[in-house]
Amino acid sequence: MSWRNNLRAVEPYVAGEQPKLKNLIKLNTNENPYGPGRLVKQAIRDFEVDRLRLYPNADAEDLRHALAEYYGLKDRQIFLGNGSDEVLALTFLTCFNSDLPILFPDITYSFYPVYCELFQIDYELVPLRDDFSIAKEDYFKENGGVIFPNPNAPTGSTVTVEDIEDVIRHNPNSVVVIDEAYVDFGGDSVVKLIDRYENLLVIHTFSKFRGLAGIRLGVAMGSEELVSHLYDVKNSFNSYPIDALAQAIGLASVKDSDVIKANAAKVMATRERVVKELKAMGFTMPESRANFIFIKHESANAKDLFMKLRAEGIVVRYFNQPRIDQYLRVSIGTDEQMDRFLEVMKDILAGA
Numbered sequence: 001m002s003w004r005n006n007l008r009a010v011e012p013y014v015a016g017e018q019p020k021l022k023n024l025i026k027l028n029t030n031e032n033p034y035g036p037g038r039l040v041k042q043a044i045r046d047f048e049v050d051r052l053r054l055y056p057n058a059d060a061e062d063l064r065h066a067l068a069e070y071y072g073l074k075d076r077q078i079f080l081g082n083g084s085d086e087v088l089a090l091t092f093l094t095c096f097n098s099d100l101p102i103l104f105p106d107i108t109y110s111f112y113p114v115y116c117e118l119f120q121i122d123y124e125l126v127p128l129r130d131d132f133s134i135a136k137e138d139y140f141k142e143n144g145g146v147i148f149p150n151p152n153a154p155t156g157s158t159v160t161v162e163d164i165e166d167v168i169r170h171n172p173n174s175v176v177v178i179d180e181a182y183v184d185f186g187g188d189s190v191v192k193l194i195d196r197y198e199n200l201l202v203i204h205t206f207s208k209f210r211g212l213a214g215i216r217l218g219v220a221m222g223s224e225e226l227v228s229h230l231y232d233v234k235n236s237f238n239s240y241p242i243d244a245l246a247q248a249i250g251l252a253s254v255k256d257s258d259v260i261k262a263n264a265a266k267v268m269a270t271r272e273r274v275v276k277e278l279k280a281m282g283f284t285m286p287e288s289r290a291n292f293i294f295i296k297h298e299s300a301n302a303k304d305l306f307m308k309l310r311a312e313g314i315v316v317r318y319f320n321q322p323r324i325d326q327y328l329r330v331s332i333g334t335d336e337q338m339d340r341f342l343e344v345m346k347d348i349l350a351g352a
């Protein structure tokens with residue numbers, strides 16, 4: 001026996017790298033190229049440093065109220081955490097306590113199986129269809145919970161609100177969690193179903209649409225009952241997950257939503273243009289409603305492309321994983337960044 005036998009050994013999630021190279025075009029972690037907007041800059045300038053002497057408001061009440069208004073919900077239907085990764089972790093811990101396995105797609109956000117291992121939750125991988133779409137019928141069986149992102153990551157493809165509603169209707173005995181990290185880039189949110197289904201939880205993040213990956217803010221929305229359980233678990237773990245500065249910044253971001261929506265529209269327009277050009281170069285991809293695309297070339301090897309792009313200072317995401325090892329996930333940057341990406345890609349394919 002050794003003290004080592006008493007340690008919890010887990011295989012951690014590996015985040016996309018944050019390389020320190022200069023002049024890098026970083027298209028690997030789906031950050032927003034336009035940043036958080038002017039009201040956030042103002043909020044940081046106006047922030048009274050002396051406030052940091054005190055503990056922050058434990059439940060980020062002002063931000064919670066602003067979000068409730070933004071989404072048309074009650075304050076008590078909003079839960080906030082330190083990035084949606086933390087919100088997801090607390091969701092797994094709070095909502096998935098069944099003897100039955102929870103269900104999620106075989107190709108999806110790779111943090112889900114990591115939470116399952118950490119919290120010892122049994123799970124079953126549900127294969128996506130060949131075209132990477134989610135078949136709602138696959139979730140019409142007994143389970144201990146359901147979770148998938150919509151749009152899905154890393155594929156970018158979507159499930160309709162009607163199909164999600166069907167999944168919820170077939171699962172009255174489990175919590176259905178829809179991770180809408182990317183929904184604001186052209187997807188259709190199921191927040192509007194929350195008041196009809198007490199077992200629906202919808203998760204959003206400030207990292208993508210709001211351009212605030214560096215501040216760590218995530219949101220869960222659902223019935224008051226579900227949300228109050230999340231608060232109980234959070235308060236058994238960390239009373240103050242959101243620091244005072246993050247609360248002020250989050251509030252400024254919600255006030256700046258019109259500007260942020262305009263930035264998201266720019267990202268979507270760039271995405272459509274890039275998709276067209278890539279198709280002309282021999283790439284295929286599922287239709288994306290996210291701020292990234294998931295591309296496969298008819299003849300070039302994905303890992304090879306990844307390495308050659310990197311050598312030119314362009315970082316995208318490659319997953320060495322069954323079914324998707326011939327794909328690259330490319331975040332949508334500014335027009336200028338994407339022009340450079342397309343130019344380099346053309347040269348690589350031409351063998352230059």
Ligand SMILES: Cc1ncc(COP(=O)(O)O)c(C=O)c1O
Pocket residue numbers: 029030083084085086109149153179181204205206207213217218
């Ligand atoms: C589907 C999905 N959910 C959640 C997250 C986590 O986002 P954050 O922790 O930055 O809020 C990500 C990040 O890439 C994601 O792809």
